[in-house]
Amino acid sequence: MQDVDPNDLIEPGYFDSPETELRIRLLAAEMIKTALEDLQKPRSPYYEEALRWFNARMTEVFGYGWCLQQTSLNPNTIRREINKRIEKNVSSIK
Numbered sequence: 001m002q003d004v005d006p007n008d009l010i011e012p013g014y015f016d017s018p019e020t021e022l023r024i025r026l027l028a029a030e031m032i033k034t035a036l037e038d039l040q041k042p043r044s045p046y047y048e049e050a051l052r053w054f055n056a057r058m059t060e061v062f063g064y065g066w067c068l069q070q071t072s073l074n075p076n077t078i079r080r081e082i083n084k085r086i087e088k089n090v091s092s093i094k
Contacts, residue, residue, distance in 0.1 A: 025071055028070035031062065032068075032073065036050075036078075039082060039085040039086065040089075042089040054082055
């Protein structure tokens with residue numbers, strides 16, 4: 001079975017609509033927000049998955065790098081939030 005590139009699943013011209021671009025930006029921002037929320041709960045089943053997602057920085061559709069590109073968010077700002085949440089979790093364990 002051949003691997004499928006998620007980018008190949010998007011119809012050409014799909015991103016050309018301003019309405020579609022807005023929806024994509026909102027969805028990408030929501031994915032980042034959700035992953036940050038998952039990092040607030042170290043016992044959550046999604047905690048490790050959120051860490052892997054942020055660290056992978058994949059640029060494929062719905063990867064962290066792709067979400068950053070879509071939202072134009074500053075990766076340093078996101079990294080500070082990630083570190084803040086991880087540090088808070090570590091200090092709550094002590």
